[in-house]
Amino acid sequence: MAGALSRxxxxxxxxxxxxxxxxxxxxxxxxxxxxxxxxxxxxxxxxSIGDGLDLRLDVIECHRYxxxxxxxxxxxxxxxxxxxxxxxxxxxxxxxxAETTHCYVGRRWQDVMGMYPPPEALISHRMRMNTFLGxxxxxxxxxxxxxxxxRRVDETVVPMRRMDVLPS
Numbered sequence: 001m002a003g004a005l006s007r008x009x010x011x012x013x014x015x016x017x018x019x020x021x022x023x024x025x026x027x028x029x030x031x032x033x034x035x036x037x038x039x040x041x042x043x044x045x046x047x048s049i050g051d052g053l054d055l056r057l058d059v060i061e062c063h064r065y066x067x068x069x070x071x072x073x074x075x076x077x078x079x080x081x082x083x084x085x086x087x088x089x090x091x092x093x094x095x096x097x098a099e100t101t102h103c104y105v106g107r108r109w110q111d112v113m114g115m116y117p118p119p120e121a122l123i124s125h126r127m128r129m130n131t132f133l134g135x136x137x138x139x140x141x142x143x144x145x146x147x148x149x150x151r152r153v154d155e156t157v158v159p160m161r162r163m164d165v166l167p168s
Contacts, residue, residue: 016123023130024097030137031091031098036147038067038093046074047140047149055145056083067091071136087133100129 014022031037035047040059047055054074061068068090072083091098117125 016120016127020123020127020130021097023127023134024092024099027089027100027130027133027137028091028096028098030134030141031089034137034141034146035150037069037091038062040150041152044153045150046153047145048151049144049149051143055140057150065092065094067093071133085136087129087136089133098133100126100133103129103132 035045035057037057037059040057042059042062045057045059047057056070056072056074058070058072059067060070068088070083070086070088072086075084076082077084085103087103088101089098090101
């Protein structure tokens with residue numbers, strides 16, 4: 001009996017990189033269930049559920065194996081004039097993964113951590129961004145956003161609203 005492994009020793013451990021890849025897969029599943037972005041055309045799409053806080057999904061580029069998109073509320077930060085919060089996502093069709101590349105305009109990981117961060121810091125940063133995306137997608141689903149509430153919009157017709165002029 002001395003050679004028997006304890007129950008905890010028999011459970012394989014998941015590395016941080018493995019955990020991150022799992023987040024990518026979960027985010028892919030959430031995105032596909034909510035909005036099927038791989039079927040959308042390049043351009044802006046708006047999801048409105050009647051709460052005054054519309055969600056904008058911009059399909060930036062579509063390629064054979066990837067789709068580049070941005071999720072944001074239909075609001076602009078009054079200071080920067082940029083959408084906030086934002087999540088830029090790269091959807092890998094073949095690998096069934098969705099990676100948050102950055103969460104704010106001009107704030108890529110290089111801007112946040114420098115050009116040569118230690119691998120642990122880079123993985124931690126990516127885990128935080130992708131955990132944020134997963135929680136946001138779950139929240140959007142709970143609120144009622146879906147492919148059924150999504151409609152394509154023309155940029156010239158529906159500009160983003162500024163945050164300082166929200167309806168009360």
